[in-house]
Amino acid sequence: MAENTPAPEGDEGDGTEEFREMLREFLAGNTELDPAKLAAAAGLPDDPEMVQRLIGQLQQALQNSGDGINWSLATEQARALAARSAVPSTPAERSGMEQALHVAALWLDEATSISSLTVEPVLLTRAGWAEATLPVWIQLAEPVANSIANALTQVLEEHAPEELGAMMGGAGKLMRNIGGTLFAMQLGQVVGQLAGEAVSGGDVGIPLLDGENRQAALVPQNVDDFGRGLDIPADEIRLYLAVRELAHARLFRHAKWLRLHLLTQITDFARGLHIDSARLQELAADFDPQNPEQLRDAVTSGALIPPKTDDQLAALGRLETMLALIEGWVDVVTAAATSRLPRSVAIAESVRRRRAAGGPAESAFSTLVGLELRPRRLREAAAMWQAVTDAVGADGRDDLWSHPDLVPGDADIDSPASLIARLSAGTPEPDDVDRALEELLGDTSGDRPHEE
Structure with a gap:
């Protein structure tokens, strides 16, 4: 029976329920701050449907007894945003992309000895790209999300007004849930925007598609958008970008250590980030309910992330070098494989300019996580x-x-x-020990799988 249901842990006598009720009143619009303005502060579009979605998720967060970030919200948000701008590919467009991938594989065989992929490339919608790549984005963003949640809890507990002290005892978990919900939806917003820009699985330089076998992927709608205004035949654009994507996927499949090496460096860098609690306290003290955009500006400008330490700068330098080596290799191999294309040099320069400038979504990720993914x-x-x-x-x-x-x-x-x-x-000729070791381990040169 309802009267026998135990209260959630931490609710007895610590004021948590009172704090939860205060937040319910806010989300119901019964306070000075309009929840719609909170959505704007979180960087979400000025869209009634999006605002209601945010409010609904925050209301659910109030009931959540767990203490973790619900990353499924990021997936839902990213898919919903990406699907809004999606235009289905026609059969002719998909056939053109499939043919480009087939020819690209043949051309790459002439430019590199690295073997072909063992799984077929895929053509993704924008929503499909967002869903397929989000696990890696979450892996990169989670350390910062946890830092934000910890900082919110610390500021709340240390600097709350005395009259609210009675309700602060168990409120930390609630604030972590709410802060995590906001961050997850903000990440979903960024990835949803990226889905409208990325032409492939390796477009940002890191392997975003998970799995043991590196799979190549293209987003036909974005490939065609890339070529608009370049005065270059669409089939040349498709073929060039198909070669780039297959080269990138082949490299990460061949160098099996590379993906883990790269992502470990990135996550180690991200774990070193923390949120400036003093800056967050100042922001809370000066917060104007009628101007919540200042909160968004503080987050999107990176003002809450303190300057990088010497160790972080060194780690960032190593990351940039590795990203440059990967992208530089892909550029050289792609140039060799596409030498038959009349406008390959022009397409390559467009790719370089696009990568150097970055897009608005990439910039948003940079400020959200404190890490640029562009090699210098x-x-x-x-x-x-x-x-x-x-x-x-x-x-x-x-x-x-x-x-x-x-x-x-x-x-x-x-x-x-x-x-x-x-x-x-x-390299020197192998000695007797080298030969014995090679015989013991066996010759693995014939174990390379080839595309069927």
Whole structure:
């Protein structure tokens, strides 16, 4: 019976229910701050449906007895936003993309010794891209989301007015739930916007599609949008971008260590971020209910994230170098594979400009998580890979991805001549111990799967 149902943990005598009721009144619109303005402060569009959705999710958060972020909200938000601007591909457009992927695979076989993919590429809608990539975005954003939730709880407990002290005892969990709900929906908003810009699974430089077998993916609507205004035939645009995506997916499938290495560096960097509680306290003290946009500005400008430490700057430098090496390799391989295309150089330059400028959604992710995913030394890294290709051939170049210790570093980008000298010197003949070890382990050269 209802009267025998125990109260949620923490509700007895600590004022949590009173605090929950105060939040219910706010969400019902019975306070000075309009919930619609809270939606604007969270960076959500000025849309009645979106506002009602936010309010409904926050009301659910009040009833949630857990202490974690409900990331399914981000998925729902991203899919809903991406679907709004989606235009279904026609059969002819899908056939054109499929043909481009088939030709791209053949051209890549001539440009790199890295083997073909073992799973078929997929064509995604914008909503499908958002859903497929969100697990990785969540992995990157979760450390910051937890930091925000902790900071909200700390400020609430340490700086609440004395008259509210009685209801603050168990309110921390409620604020974590509410803060987590806002962050999840904000992340969904960013990924939903990115879904309207990204042309492929590897478009932002990191492998966003999960799974053991690296799968390539294109978003036909965005591929066609990319080519508008360039005065370049659509079939050339499709083929060039298909080659880029397949090259990116092949690299991460070949260098099996690379994905974990890259994502671990990113998450380690993100875990070092924290929210400036003092700045958050100042923001709360100066908060104007009639002007909640100041809260949004503080979040989207990155003002709540303190300056990076020396360790973070060093980690960021390593990340940028690795991203530049990956993108530079893809650029060089793509250039070789698409040399038959009359306008390949023009398309490549458009890709570089787009990547250098970034889009509004990418900028939003940067301020939300405190991390830019654009390599700063891309041109230098591409020049190094080209020099290595010219000196030792495509096979010698691609062998450098076989182990993390072999991958070039900053010094090699600065001075490709030293790297080429080492590679040109060759490797010593294996001695008896090397031969015995090779026989013991067995020759795995025939284990590479090939596309059927």
